[in-house]
Amino acid sequence: MQYNEHLGDVETFVEKNQKLVWKCVQQYKMVARTKCIELEELFQIGMIGMLKAYEKYDPSKFENVNNFTTYGVPMIHGEILRFLRDFYPVRVPRGKMELLRKIRCAGMMNLSAQEIAEHFDVSEKEVEQALEMRYVEQVQSMDAEIIDYENKEITLHDKISVSADYTGVFVYDFLKSLSEREQTIIEMRTWDATQVEIAQAVGIGQVQVSRMLTRIKNKYLAYCNGETVSPAIELQRKVTRERYEIMAAEGRSNKEIAQEFGCHIKTLKHHQRKWKQAEQAVDLYEATV
Template identity: 35%
Template sequence: MKILFTEMHQGKTQAREKLIQGNIRLVLSVIQRFTNRGEYVDDLFQVGCIGLIKSIDNFDLSQNVRFSTYAVPMIIGEIRRYLRDNNAVRVSRSLRDIAYKALQVREKLINDNSAEPTVSQIAQHLDVSREEVVFALDAIQEPVSLFEPIYNDGGDPILVMDQLSDERSGDEQWLEEISIKEAMKKLNDREKHIVSLRFFAGKTQMEVAEEIGISQAQVSRLEKAALKQLRKYV
């Protein structure tokens, strides 16, 4: 590998071709992760090959890193960009650019500080408003299909659409609001605060994390525990 990279940097095109052909297995192993997306495997393979070629052209021999360690994230990133860009829900190029840069900055700050950065810190590094960062990150989230199975006990699966309904009477709404208020009393102050911000103020987990001074992972864990507690009483 080192000899081929050295020859490629000297301008030998055959060495570059050998590197590409010799590492096709990396692309084949990566696209296995994305075969359940409904995309054509041939398309994913071609996009993965673009990621492989980029990683070969940009690989730095002076760094003490295995090529596969460097190439696999590059291939995955290229495929993810393709899937996002070809999403049924169209997102503007400027929003996607902000979102991708925000994700890169987030990873860098985590590596540098060993801690989850706040939205404001990411926004400061990008020199944009925190609202733009939140909106951009929300915009690139993949939509969930109404036919996505959420539970299966061996029989017919329960789909997302099975959990949706708009046929509710005023009495049912009123009784549910009362039961939720009573259930909220069973939570501690931090859990109440998180539930209120998430489901009554409509804030994202990252926004809640910044407001109360903890990580997004902690917000997610506390939110799940609070919802589990609420379900006992509602």
């Protein structure tokens, strides 16, 4: 049985702190619904984050950490966010997105499904499915032009500093170049968390969050200009499923394949998990189409 001298035995700790995990999970209800993920599954992911925090928690080694919540909540959020980031539907139904575009252009987003269906001569179910697509995260270029609430053309990376509303911005390679804390901050910002909420979750001040967002934007600009390429990004480009399957078909073990890629076997297993999650995401998404 695991035991942390600061928190007691693990079973008692888990029993007492399940509500903390559920509280974190509730923030992702809409995202879970659009990705066809049960909240119970997110709860299990959150529990993994809490158990990782349980194992590492030692207030004598941290500054400004007076209780487990301060340390544990960011790790719970981080675990959930990493899962959601990897659990990503690859394709979006073109017909539904086209209908959503027409609804928006007609200025009918606030009308009932029945009124919209009558206008476009489609079923109410088709309208409801199209409206749900507005919540589906779409991979976009950070330099894609968008229109803000003042009807000005700006780019998505501009919104890092001027708005919390840039849901769906996922530049995977760039995120991999950030530290774990930076990833947590930018991903919480993606889910519309305010700077104050992020500061409370990460355990730093709101001013520090603002500064980190500015640094992240500057890093992104440098990344776009080709000024920085992190080892993590280079490894990500090197470790592909196609290369793995070729070597596996040759009868090589995971250990031998990891050596060929120049990475630790745990890193290879991490990529395998991501490949499997991608498959599951596609299957789940296609089942709803």
